[in-house]
Amino acid sequence: MNQDQLKQAVAKAAIDYIQPKLESDSIVGVGTGSTANYFIDYLADIKGQFDGTVASSEASAERLKSHGIPVYDLNAVDQVVVYVDGADETNPQRMLIKGGGAALTREKIVAAVADEFVCIADGSKWVDVLGAFPLPVEVIPMARSHVAREIVKLGGSPVYREGVVTDNGNVILDVHDLQITDPVDFENKLNQIVGVVTNGLFAARNADVLLLGTENGVETK
Ligand SMILES: O=C[C@H](O)[C@H](O)[C@H](O)COP(=O)(O)O
Known part of the structure; x- marks a missing residue:
């Protein structure tokens, strides 16, 4: 199939x-x-x-x-x-x-x-380990650069999803280069960045x- x-x-x-x-x-x-x-x-x-x-x-x-x-x-x-x-x-x-x-x-x-x-x-x-698929993060538009810098500090490589606006009027950063060994912890850390609405980890x-x-x-x- x-x-x-x-x-x-x-x-x-x-x-x-x-x-x-x-x-x-x-x-x-x-x-x-x-x-x-x-x-x-x-x-x-x-x-x-x-x-x-x-x-x-x-x-x-x-x-x-x-x-x-x-x-x-x-x-x-x-x-x-x-x-x-x-x-x-x-x-x-x-x-x-x-x-x-x-x-x-x-x-x-x-x-x-x-x-x-x-x-x-x-x-x-x-x-086996989440992260090969770039992790989407929904972000308030004015916070995009700030959130991207904070994600880099966490070890990720954020890429702005050009031209995409969510149903909530926000933008998406896709985070590359991740191997997420503790998904609950990483989900929480991302959500604590000011300007993040939420992230695509369902842990x-x-x-x-x-x-x-x-x-x-x-x-x-
Ligand atoms: O935002 C989209 C959702 O999380 C989808 O459930 C996910 O991308 C899987 O989509 P698909 O069924 O097209 O592979």
């Missing part, structure tokens, strides 16, 4: 995983990216088995609405029963790097609210379940 087929396989597996947990008043958290897009398309097949969704990006909200799936403001819901999203990297502890599509902050918010976080990823995302709040697409099928980690 190619990478696209693996993404479809894990998206379908996520539907099978969440379906028994859904009730007529359930709210499903929906992530962002190409794998999440497959999940959205499969979710359309079971609409009516849950109330609606909250989305981690404007793009996902639009895709959900195009399928006739209700999308709620997160402030208007009491509970998100499950959050399903892709990742750019995952380690064996289900700690993740996310934000390749610049949606990391809203993704982290929905993940924080959700009772359960199900990550769906093709096998190319599996690593303090890792995924509860990982559905990993491999040549041998979808493995549950």
